[in-house]
Amino acid sequence: MSENSLSSFSSHVDPATTPDNVIKALSIDNLIFGLDHGQLDILLIKHREGISAGRWALPGGWIRYDENLRDAASRHLLELTGVSDLYLEQLKTFGRVDRFPNERVVTVSYYALVSAEDYDLAAGHNAADACWFNVRALPELIYDHAEIIQYGIEQLQQNVRRRPIGFNLLPEKFTLLQLQELYESILGTKLDKPNFRRKIMKMGLLASCDEKQTGVAHRAAKLYRFDEQAYNTLMEKGFSFEI
Amino acid sequence: MSENSLSSFSSHVDPATTPDNVIKALSIDNLIFGLDHGQLDILLIKHREGISAGRWALPGGWIRYDENLRDAASRHLLELTGVSDLYLEQLKTFGRVDRFPNERVVTVSYYALVSAEDYDLAAGHNAADACWFNVRALPELIYDHAEIIQYGIEQLQQNVRRRPIGFNLLPEKFTLLQLQELYESILGTKLDKPNFRRKIMKMGLLASCDEKQTGVAHRAAKLYRFDEQAYNTLMEKGFSFEI
DNA sequence: CCAAAAGTGTTCGCTATACACCCATGA
DNA sequence: TCATGGGTGTATAGCGAACACTTTTGG
The missing domain is CATH 3.90.79.10 (Nucleoside Triphosphate Pyrophosphohydrolase)
Structure with a gap:
């Protein structure tokens, strides 16, 4: 707590x-x-x-x-x-x-x-x-x-x-694992990493920041941000966010 | 109107x-x-x-x-x-x-x-x-x-x-076409009859009334009713209704 | 017979799932 | 070199969309 x-x-x-x-x-x-x-x-x-x-x-x-x-x-x-x-x-x-x-x-x-x-x-x-x-x-x-x-x-x-509201709980720039852990935490379930990545990326809602994590004791992950413009464009075409 | x-x-x-x-x-x-x-x-x-x-x-x-x-x-x-x-x-x-x-x-x-x-x-x-x-x-x-x-x-x-709330708009006993037309009307879309039937039936939420339509100028359809007990049982097991 | 709706079968392509695997990096 | 997470590949099963088809019934 x-x-x-x-x-x-x-x-x-x-x-x-x-x-x-x-x-x-x-x-x-x-x-x-x-x-x-x-x-x-x-x-x-x-x-x-x-x-x-x-x-x-x-x-x-x-x-x-x-x-x-x-x-x-x-x-x-x-x-x-x-x-x-x-x-x-x-x-x-x-x-x-x-x-x-x-x-x-x-x-x-x-x-x-x-x-x-x-x-x-x-x-x-x-x-x-x-x-x-x-x-x-x-x-x-x-x-x-x-x-x-x-x-x-x-x-x-x-x-x-x-709805893509979960992004509001993350910092502006985040890694895919952070996003996955957010969903796991709220939904109380475990998600498969490869499948989660593909699903999210395929939606086209994330924009790469062309940056990487720093200060981590493992391979640094790419940072992404939620692409609101892409989301609005997709919504006009009748896109449906589902996780 | x-x-x-x-x-x-x-x-x-x-x-x-x-x-x-x-x-x-x-x-x-x-x-x-x-x-x-x-x-x-x-x-x-x-x-x-x-x-x-x-x-x-x-x-x-x-x-x-x-x-x-x-x-x-x-x-x-x-x-x-x-x-x-x-x-x-x-x-x-x-x-x-x-x-x-x-x-x-x-x-x-x-x-x-x-x-x-x-x-x-x-x-x-x-x-x-x-x-x-x-x-x-x-x-x-x-x-x-x-x-x-x-x-x-x-x-x-x-x-x-x-949620299976649409049934509330139908009479107790109804045909699959009535149900389909209800969804088409509310959602404003056309649905494929064979696929709709299979989807609904596979959920296991409908109980046959062992009765048929009467007074129609074509092959009489079977009448079904919403099986609330089956629905409650399924919900306990974590069933998710989706159309 | 025909019209109209009931109901079944089948193909095809996509996607979810499960899981094996390699890569990069700091300690 | 090992632990840790980053990231990719792939086989399989199941489902949805599309549509051809047969069945039943009243007129």
């Missing part, structure tokens, strides 16, 4: 201190996934005040009246990690009557994949405690956040096979 | 008459799909009162404080069509700031597939006007409902290929 301590401003929901310019009974919760040494991590924060003080939770907060849902998710993400311009997608809305104590609060969840390069950036801000946790070793969480994470992981496993 | 007129109680959102026991700023909208002569239809209602009187809309309404989201969707569906116990799944939450006039209303959308057998049942209740519309010939709709429907159709096209 990784616990890169990270300080950030937490505006997580707390009905006792709800400001006036937000929608009552409606909140945002972000699932921010990162990859650390081939392990899938998720970013959690610790409440400092209110009814949930000292307990771990998903980073989230209220939605302003003049703010689109995705913008609210982006804002909370930016405030918490300093990262912007991410792949950020709506996951699901959770609204069980008793999911929140005393009040009825429905929450819209979003998820984002943070690249390994931005992984440490997250440690920049100042406020509530925040840490990366391995998704297989989570602490106790408030409300239904464990359930939301469980759902998010399942969706991530499905989406990562159908 | 089919327009089986259907009367039903509409509790669709209207901020002017919002009762006290519901969550303000949060509504439900249902996408109810049906199949008519091989064409994909969607159920729409016409407002009788309020700011949207006389205009077509998705059947929906407010969420009560003591009511889970899905229960609210079920309730509105039941009130509008008389059908219960349906495949009913959350689609997405729409919350653009300006999607609703004067107020901020976020809506959680659900979708359901109504079987051909229940298709007419929908005409049972009494209240606002309601009709089935071919999804390719929709009237003008209120708010962002056209956008929601567009999104719903795209999701339906994807989900119908990955």
Whole structure:
């Protein structure tokens, strides 16, 4: 389990201190996934005040009246990690009557994949405690956040096979083995190296960086980057990404 | 375009008459799909009162404080069509700031597939006007409902290929050609009959009814039904439905 | 008989899978 | 020279696409 301590401003929901310019009974919760040494991590924060003080939770907060849902998710993400311009997608809305104590609060969840390069950036801000946790070793969480994470992981496993979003978890330049280990880690399976290489290369989504790894105690691997332009071109022709 | 007129109680959102026991700023909208002569239809209602009187809309309404989201969707569906116990799944939450006039209303959308057998049942209740519309010939709709429907159709096209939900659009007993035409209609493609048959049969999800079509001017086809038990057994073994 | 749809058979090429193998490099 | 991962080759089985074909039934 990784616990890169990270300080950030937490505006997580707390009905006792709800400001006036937000929608009552409606909140945002972000699932921010990162990859650390081939392990899938998720970013959690610790409440400092209110009814949930000292307990771990998903980073989230209220939605302003003049703010689109995705913008609210982006804002909370930016405030918490300093990262912007991410792949950020709506996951699901959770609204069980008793999911929140005393009040009825429905929450819209979003998820984002943070690249390994931005992984440490997250440690920049100042406020509530925040840490990366391995998704297989989570602490106790408030409300239904464990359930939301469980759902998010399942969706991530499905989406990562159908859309080239996994690249967001890697640095700009990566090796084929890194990519393979990413898929193995998220999907929880072993993949055949030669077959994986061929499959990926045949898609034509990777551009060679004409560079090689350095500082490794074995033959240096070629570095590739995700070729977004090629992807867009292929998509227009009705290409379907499948792993 | 089919327009089986259907009367039903509409509790669709209207901020002017919002009762006290519901969550303000949060509504439900249902996408109810049906199949008519091989064409994909969607159920729409016409407002009788309020700011949207006389205009077509998705059947929906407010969420009560003591009511889970899905229960609210079920309730509105039941009130509008008389059908219960349906495949009913959350689609997405729409919350653009300006999607609703004067107020901020976020809506959680659900979708359901109504079987051909229940298709007419929908005409049972009494209240606002309601009709089935071919999804390719929709009237003008209120708010962002056209956008929601567009999104719903795209999701339906994807989900119908990955999960055996299409059967919900057919009667209990159906022929292989009916099933094929369903997929052709939703996916907007032509499929090869022999190959489709083999693919479906090899999955082992269909149980023979030991019955044949009657009243057709050609060789009568065997009738099949979806074998839910076989499906559950296969799912436990890690089976993946793909068309 | 014909039309229309039911249903079967067969070919061909691609792709997934499994696994053996050689290459380059630092310690 | 060995360990480690980089990278290539290849045989095989199975599946999908394409399409020719036979069967059954009502009119």
